[in-house]
Amino acid sequence: MPKPTSYRPTPWDVLELEWCPRYLWLSKRHGVPTTPSMAKGRQEEQALRKKLAAALGAEPKPVYIDAGWTHGVVDMVARRHSAVPVEIKTGVPRREHKWQLYAEAYLVKAQGHSVSLGVIAYGERLARLQITPAELKVAEALLIKAAEVVEGPPPPPRKTPKCAYCQYRPICSGATNRLP
Numbered sequence: 001m002p003k004p005t006s007y008r009p010t011p012w013d014v015l016e017l018e019w020c021p022r023y024l025w026l027s028k029r030h031g032v033p034t035t036p037s038m039a040k041g042r043q044e045e046q047a048l049r050k051k052l053a054a055a056l057g058a059e060p061k062p063v064y065i066d067a068g069w070t071h072g073v074v075d076m077v078a079r080r081h082s083a084v085p086v087e088i089k090t091g092v093p094r095r096e097h098k099w100q101l102y103a104e105a106y107l108v109k110a111q112g113h114s115v116s117l118g119v120i121a122y123g124e125r126l127a128r129l130q131i132t133p134a135e136l137k138v139a140e141a142l143l144i145k146a147a148e149v150v151e152g153p154p155p156p157p158r159k160t161p162k163c164a165y166c167q168y169r170p171i172c173s174g175a176t177n178r179l180p
């Protein structure tokens with residue numbers, strides 16, 4: 001088990017870390033403002049969840065997993081010969097999503113289940129990702145890194161195309177280690 005930090009990281013933190021470390025750091029100090037597209041996505045997710053649950057043989061409800069040093073919510077867990085974490089997305093596919101799913105698989109495995117497959121549902125289109133010890137090891141490293149970023153000094157701003165539509169753009173360049 002990794003050395004505990006006072007902050008307990010989540011798969012959502014891994015998603016933010018992979019998006020932009022500074023975004024993760026800012027989100028823990030300023031919260032994540034809900035954008036119209038996020039609110040719309042949450043509404044769509046409810047209807048989608050029922051359809052996906054029926055198709056995958058899962059309970060149509062999120063599963064909270066407390067694994068001690070790390071914890072978090074998995075959108076759904078399907079039960080087959082092994083447990084299958086399911087992450088529901090209503091937006092466009094992004095490379096960061098798979099790291100979030102791997103971190104969710106890490107939690108499911110930490111609960112004592114065997115995990116060899118994870119699913120990202122982009123609407124009703126399913127992306128199936130193999131989960132091996134290698135993905136679980138990377139997931140653990142990313143969870144540790146997320147906790148270090150949250151507890152550490154502000155990561156430097158990155159000038160990337162993502163900045164153009166980032167919610168934190170108005171405050172990003174002036175953000176310091178001071179808590180609000």
Ligand code: SF4
Binds near residue numbers: 167169173
């Ligand atoms: S504005 Fe750019 S550097 Fe700042 S948090 Fe957003 S994506 Fe990261």
